[in-house]
Amino acid sequence: MTLATQPCATDPTPAPVPGRAAAGRARLVAAVRDPLLRNSFYLLATTALGAAAGFAFWILVARLYPAADVGRASSLLSSLSLLSYFSLFGLGSTLVRHLPTSERRAEETSTALSAVVVAAVVISGAFVVLVPWAAPELGFLHGSPLRAVVFVVLATGAAVNLLTDSVFVAFRTSKVNLAVNGVLMSLVKLVLPVLFVAFGPFGIVAASGTASTVAAVVSVLVIRHLLRVRVRPAFSWRTFRSTLGYSLSSYLSGSLNLVPQIVLPIVVLQTLGPVPAATYFVAFQIANLVNSVSYAIGEALFAEGSQAGVALGPVARSSGKAIALATVPAVLVVCLLARPVLSVFGPRYAAGGTATLVVFTVGALAVAFNTWVSFLLKVTRQLVAMVVSNVVLAAVVLAVAVTGLEHGLQWAAVAWGVGNLASGVVAGAALLAGGLREPYSGRHRRRRGGRRTA
Structure with a gap:
């Protein structure tokens, strides 16, 4: 071996670590599974x-x-x-x-x-x-x-x-x-x-x-x-009755969550007129695509946290990290491309809706937080807190919109973000107070003699 080809003892280039690639593949496989x-x-x-x-x-x-x-x-x-x-x-x-x-x-x-x-x-x-x-x-x-x-x-x-x-x-x-x-x-x-x-x-x-x-x-x-x-x-009336409390609480909570989405477009129409209402609709639909990321992960969290014997803490941390990693880049991309995206619908939408779309999209961060803590409340069966947090959502969104819309369409987006943030804070406080309860082991418990009851 010549001197030129001999390895140098002081070569600063680190030798490849054989296990690093394998560890990366293992993490990828674990994520897929x-x-x-x-x-x-x-x-x-x-x-x-x-x-x-x-x-x-x-x-x-x-x-x-x-x-x-x-x-x-x-x-x-x-x-x-x-x-x-x-x-x-x-x-x-x-x-x-x-x-x-x-x-x-x-x-x-x-x-x-x-x-x-x-x-x-x-x-x-x-x-x-x-x-x-x-x-x-x-x-x-x-x-x-x-x-x-x-x-x-x-x-x-x-x-x-x-x-x-x-x-x-x-x-x-x-x-x-x-x-x-x-x-x-x-x-x-x-x-x-x-x-x-x-x-x-x-x-x-x-x-x-x-x-x-x-x-x-x-x-x-x-x-x-x-x-x-x-x-x-x-x-089965017995089965229906045993789940009635949870069903009605979820129903009431979900209905309250829909109130701002139903009423806010009407408030915009009545306050600002049909053209801003159309701009609002387009901006909200685009921003809602970003929100769908947290909704999807939240549904998966709900399903995973409902499995028998699951440790809810790791599932909560994993889902929160996934929501953050998926939502933050999506918010940045939509904010940067807001005007070009709205231009596809027409110059009027781009001129009147860019600021509104940006605010709606930034508000997706508040929606993501609210979605995460709300699904944790559903998993842990904190039903009253679910309802209260959605009452806060509806009240804050509509109050901010009614008082602020006269200053411009972007206040509809401000109302949406502030309302979700307030709702998430209330839900998070309830979650901290109630804690991540033990994994749910099923509604059917044993009576003496081996019979099961709801």
């Missing part, structure tokens, strides 16, 4: 596919149908979405919380499905009866008795589809939900508007609603045959 991160990815992918399909759906509809039909149909579809949510009565959260530790999974799932079907038929049926007086512009729903019946069926299908999503989350099978709601429902939703043009505005509603109903039917079949949960039309 982590059910919290894996389910978060599938939930987020489902949300992204649904958002992309919805965007393409409305572009297609705008080209196929007159603008007046699109306006009427969008209002009726918004009503259908609300009806389907209100038909759940909190049973989706109850299934996620209780199914992982339940010994009567088929009975609990069947009871929840039966209750939701009955509730959806009653609530959507009442809506159909009242719509001529409450919203005359939606009178086309009464064009024939068949339309009214179809609308009730579609609202029921949408409600069932929401409930089956919770079953997949509870069983850590969110990849199935990605296939059904992310892929299948999106494909059906994009094909049907072309076929239903002859039905006018109701054709738009039927196209979107049929896609949800198809997904609901397929989801029930998958639950029966793949998850082997033998759901059937059956109702």
